[in-house]
Amino acid sequence: MGFSSFIAIRHVFAHKSHSAVNIISIIAMGGVMISTASLIVVLSVFNGIESIIRPMYSSLDTDLAITPTKGKWFYYSDSLRNTIEQNPYIETVGCVLQEDALFGYREQQQIGLLTGVDNNYLSITKLPNFTKDGQFKLHLGTMPIANVGAGIAYYLRISIDMPTPITLYLPNRTASDWLNPTTAFRQKNVSLGAILSVNADFDEASVVIPIETAHEMLNLPHGYVSKLVLQLKKNASSHKAQHHLQNAIGPNFTVLNRQQQNEALYRTMKSERFIIIVILSLILFIATFNIVGSLSMLIIDKRDDIDTLASLGAQTSQIRNIFLLEGSIISFGGALLGILLGLVLCWAQSSFGLIALGKGSGFVVDTYPVEIHQLDILFVLLLAGCLGILASWIPARLIKPLGRNENQ
Numbered sequence: 262m263g264f265s266s267f268i269a270i271r272h273v274f275a276h277k278s279h280s281a282v283n284i285i286s287i288i289a290m291g292g293v294m295i296s297t298a299s300l301i302v303v304l305s306v307f308n309g310i311e312s313i314i315r316p317m318y319s320s321l322d323t324d325l326a327i328t329p330t331k332g333k334w335f336y337y338s339d340s341l342r343n344t345i346e347q348n349p350y351i352e353t354v355g356c357v358l359q360e361d362a363l364f365g366y367r368e369q370q371q372i373g374l375l376t377g378v379d380n381n382y383l384s385i386t387k388l389p390n391f392t393k394d395g396q397f398k399l400h401l402g403t404m405p406i407a408n409v410g411a412g413i414a415y416y417l418r419i420s421i422d423m424p425t426p427i428t429l430y431l432p433n434r435t436a437s438d439w440l441n442p443t444t445a446f447r448q449k450n451v452s453l454g455a456i457l458s459v460n461a462d463f464d465e466a467s468v469v470i471p472i473e474t475a476h477e478m479l480n481l482p483h484g485y486v487s488k489l490v491l492q493l494k495k496n497a498s499s500h501k502a503q504h505h506l507q508n509a510i511g512p513n514f515t516v517l518n519r520q521q522q523n524e525a526l527y528r529t530m531k532s533e534r535f536i537i538i539v540i541l542s543l544i545l546f547i548a549t550f551n552i553v554g555s556l557s558m559l560i561i562d563k564r565d566d567i568d569t570l571a572s573l574g575a576q577t578s579q580i581r582n583i584f585l586l587e588g589s590i591i592s593f594g595g596a597l598l599g600i601l602l603g604l605v606l607c608w609a610q611s612s613f614g615l616i617a618l619g620k621g622s623g624f625v626v627d628t629y630p631v632e633i634h635q636l637d638i639l640f641v642l643l644l645a646g647c648l649g650i651l652a653s654w655i656p657a658r659l660i661k662p663l664g665r666n667e668n669q
Contacts (some may be wrong), residue, residue, distance in 0.1 A: 285555040291550030297599025300541045304637045305607045317460045320384045322522045350502035353492040355382030358475040363430035366417040374467040376474025385492045395421040395455035405474040406454035412465030412551040414456045427650030431478045465512040549648040552588045556656040558562040584657040592649020607631045
């Protein structure tokens with residue numbers, strides 16, 4: 262143990278009470294501890310919420326998806342089909358055709374998203390597994406069947422037991438008189454198969470029908486799609502597959518990975534996480550800088566001891582290191598205690614659900630979820646330590662024993 266370390270530890274852990282100086286040091290350590298614990302708890306709660314929300318809103322996102330660079334639809338030509346099927350990473354390709362539509366049921370009407378799909382799409386996304394009521398199917402014999410989101414069912418007051426079909430309305434792209442409602446819209450009555458519950462966005466907007474029916478209603482030739490959904494082969498690299506496929510199909514199409522398919526959600530969550538970290542880091546910054554006051558008072562209190570050490574031959578740098586180490590002990594000690602406290606609080610919340618979300622919150626869990634990440638712990642420890650060293654350096658650098666110049 263070095264000279265500076267020995268004296269620094271004696272100052273911090275000495276049993277002799279120095280009233281105000283010791284109290285301020287304890288307050289400084291307590292501030293760091295509480296701020297660090299807050300960071301651990303809030304980041305863990307955010308991780309828990311994120312782990313629930315991400316799967317909910319990416320339930321129907323596939324390994325890769327192909328969309329047109331321009332426009333809403335593109336033709337799934339034989340050459341494009343061959344290019345995709347010959348790709349060594351691709352297992353299955355599904356087709357989707359979407360358009361905004363108006364849905365009617367008796368006296369009720371609701372605007373939403375009409376989604377035509379094929380059987381490969383159902384196989385890739387496992388959409389039938391999200392059936393809430395009824396039986397999912399695309400056809401009953403030769404008749405098309407509609408499967409609606411739970412929100413659409415609520416707005417239209419649809420029940421599986423009701424025999425009345427749903428009416429689908431789509432703008433007639435070939436209409437000559439848009440003021441005449443009988444010619445301005447194409448409409449089709451479709452029987453109900455199932456009510457689906459996937460996530461809020463899907464439930465409140467989507468009606469799923471066979472892609473052939475969507476082609477018919479949009480007056481589009483067979484083969485037009487809004488996007489292609491791709492399932493990769495087992496253990497295939499998503500990044501490599503995306504890069505390889507994008508080069509193969511050219512610039513008229515965009516290949517999206519899972520994160521890019523839900524880019525707005527991921528961007529929002531990253532922004533929220535960044536804001537939380539900044540705010541709590543500022544609180545930790547303020548708490549850590551209590552060390553400046555604590556060390557300044559300690560330096561004043563130890564003025565005679567500093568001059569004694571200097572007269573015995575201690576270098577100025579050694580004396581400064583004493584107080585730098587003292588501040589570091591306070592900051593790291595407070596950080597370690599705070600991390601321990603944060604972990605205990607997270608364990609208690611996870612085990613006993615101490616803080617509830619409240620009745621009627623509408624969330625999928627009743628209490629705040631927590632999920633501890635090791636990188637968060639390391640980040641908080643390093644942040645508190647670096648801020649503590651900076652706060653300790655400010656008063657320590659001002660130490661200048663009597664009769665010494667700066668270089669001694």
